[in-house]
Amino acid sequence: MAGLIIAESAIFTIFVVAYLFYLGKSITGPTPREVLATPIFYTICLLSSSLTIHFAAKALERDYTRLFLGLWLLTIAMGGLFLFGTAEEWHRLIYEHGLTISTNLFGTTYYSLVGLHAFHVTAGLIMLSLVAIFGFAGEVRASQSGRVAVLSMYWHFVDAVWVVVFTVVYVLGR
């Protein structure tokens, strides 16, 4: 998983570089300053899901299965909420501001960078949900805590990437 994370980081680096490189190079509007609003609530959601998954994995290590399941579901809920936030933002951008991936360079780089991240959140949510299903079937016990720890590592990575994306898109980019 560490290897995968290195590889994924390199992919994200390229997209971040592209985003930064094309900042302010769009020929037509809308610009980031005009249309982007900082999604503070959803960011808090995603970042705190890192905490819940961490404690969920710890709980599983000590074989507190119910606590584990509870925290795990909370993680999924907050991840889902974040994804909803992204969807809401995209809906607003597309229907109110007419910004699509082919509108201008900002659109191209914004949707691909944030979309790449959202894709990773989605993939993570699918994996988390699978674990939850197995959890309800009573199949996830302390003996599986190693695997769950690997998955939580991936989730931490997705959150860490969001910190970078957030900084680049919503702080530096405006």
Place this chain on the structure above:
Amino acid sequence: MSSNVITAAVGQTEARPWVDELHQWLATVDHKRLGILYIGSALLFLAVGGVEALIIRIQLMHSHNNFVSPQVFNQMFTMHGTTMIFFVAMPILFGFANYLVPLMIGARDMAFPRLNAFSFWLSFLGGLLLYFSFLGGSGLYGAGSAPDVGWWSYAPLGARAFSPGHSSDYWTLALLVSGFGSIGTAINIIATILCLRCPGMKLNRMPLLVWMNLVMAGMVLLAITPLSAAQIMLLIDRYLGGHFFDTQAGGSAVLWMHFFWIFGHPEVYVLIIPCFAFMSEIIPVFSRKPIFGYPVMVAATVCIAFVSMSVWAHHMFTIGMNSYANSFFTLTTMVVGIPTGIKIFNWIGTIWGGKIQFKTPMLFSIGFLFQFLIAGLTGIMMAASPFDWQLSLSYFVVAHFHYVIVGGILFALFAAFYYWYPKMTGRMLSEHLGKWHFWLFLIGFHLTFDVMHVPGILGMPRRIYTYEPGRGWDTLNFIVSIGAFIQALAILVFLANLIISYFTGVRAGNDPWDAWTLEWSTSSPPPAYNFATVPTVASRRPLWDLKHPEDPDSRYE
């Protein structure tokens, strides 16, 4: 076994062993079988890429030739480059890594056997996808078209307006898919080496081959992924109307170049470092001496990997970067020469004073040393940006990188084939045919690629379809083409040797070369579980310790 059930149900009792065998190969997760599948598929693509090279050379044999149309010529050099890099060199080196790394560290398989199989099939099917473009490149109406925009697919050539139809999509998707395969294999190699070493196999006791494959796998993670990212961007441009590389909407063609070469240059080292690894195993055995300067070799490898991540823009001196960038990339490129030089001196130090046995693997290794040195020297010449301004995009560059890839990588690979073929099949390759192969290939190689430098200096641009007579290029190009055919002949000798020796070769036994690393301690070919009991090692040369209990290496380490 599910296969038994299936074959019994169909009722093919007579064909059962054959079907069974095929099923076992297709569904295998054994690192040795996957290694051989990698190597076999790469040899297949080598033959195809070789034919494309011959078509290019026939076309350029004399001026005003029209053996193929310009369109086909463009497809040929694009497909030749793409095939040779992504579907020959990478898989064949992964194949050797797959086969040898677990054996050398005393493991029973790779860390993730199923990921291993998945990665192989991704790479292989990526190659088939690329070649399907010949049929489906224009969307299955009429004749298809292969990608024809060069293996760099520079923007805006790769954009929809300039590359209509689907030929570029096949290129993009094939590389994306095989790139994911490469990442999977790299993760697997790293996990195997870090987690599955046998007792006593400390990091500083690993064979150099294992060390260098570890470094190579680390580089794959950082080098292939930028290409994958760039391919995703290209797909967004082509299918979703994005503007990453669309200059008319403010996008940048230069950014594609940067992304491509951030992959492209480390890629050269991803290919050459495993070849250094072969050399570091083969040269000591045939000089009857331990490798000279083991820790320095490891340090030099890591150093090359590190520096090679910051040299990519030396491919772009002619696009008009500012003078600071030019100086920086000139400097870093020249710095790579230092650790590489250290390695060459270490190999010479190993040979020096040894009892040299000129078996075929050693012949190819010496060829490698000599040619790789020259390739490095022309590399240093072009690292100087003013010199590069003169010769960039000429046949001098083509000669330089073929010197690296054929004179270096391919020679090292041939050495590896002759050295490890007995382990893989249980039979020795014929020395007689091996000598023919070596000398024919050596002569063909030097005829082609030594001479190819000259038309480059005389101004012949690369990727040119044909040329005017009277520029002094005709005779030179004719010689280059003759050399290409001699090389093709040598490859045929090699393939014949592979096949004939499989059936009639001398039986190899466990350890035909009196070597020192763990793979020679098990039978040839090794059983599915590799080692009946997991070995324990006490030095860098475990088999030396075993054969010379009175004077083991472990006493000196």
